[in-house]
Amino acid sequence: MNIHLEDLSDHLAEITQDQWNTLFAMIPEIENTTYFEEITFKDGIIYPATWPEIVNRFHKYVYEIGLVVDFDWPHWDEGKRILSGEVEDLSKHSAITLCKLLTAIVRSDRFVEGTLIAYFENGTILSILRALKKHYDCAPQ
Secondary structure (H helix, E strand, O other), rough: OOOOOOHHHHHHHOOOOHHHHHHHHHHHHOOOOOOOOEEEEEEEEEEEEEEEEHHHHOOOOOOOOOOOOOOOHHHHHHHHHHHHOOOOOOOOOHHHHHHHHHHHHHOOOOOOOOOOHHHHOHHHHHHHHHHHHHHOOOOOO
């Protein structure tokens, strides 16, 4: 699904609660995952890292429901600032900003292998999902 930034607000409103719940159901699994990549070493050769199932599922699903958006993410200075330091309380950011952060992380992994894993390991992906949940979780608490 190819969503342009200018259409993102309308698109987010069209994502069903079931779709959000599917995404948010990944939170406990991510919380309980102890490693986010597997390095294969065989016959003296190190092979590219592989992702565990939760990372694969997350990656596929954020594309499937249109949370990875089309915008000039490599030149987005605010996103660079947010992602450059310690993981902050991301719940203060809009859903648009959170989707832009997801986009910057997921898309950059295509150019720098290991970027997505690093953001899983440092808790940023989990923080983004928790912040999105505050925006879109309509289930009774």
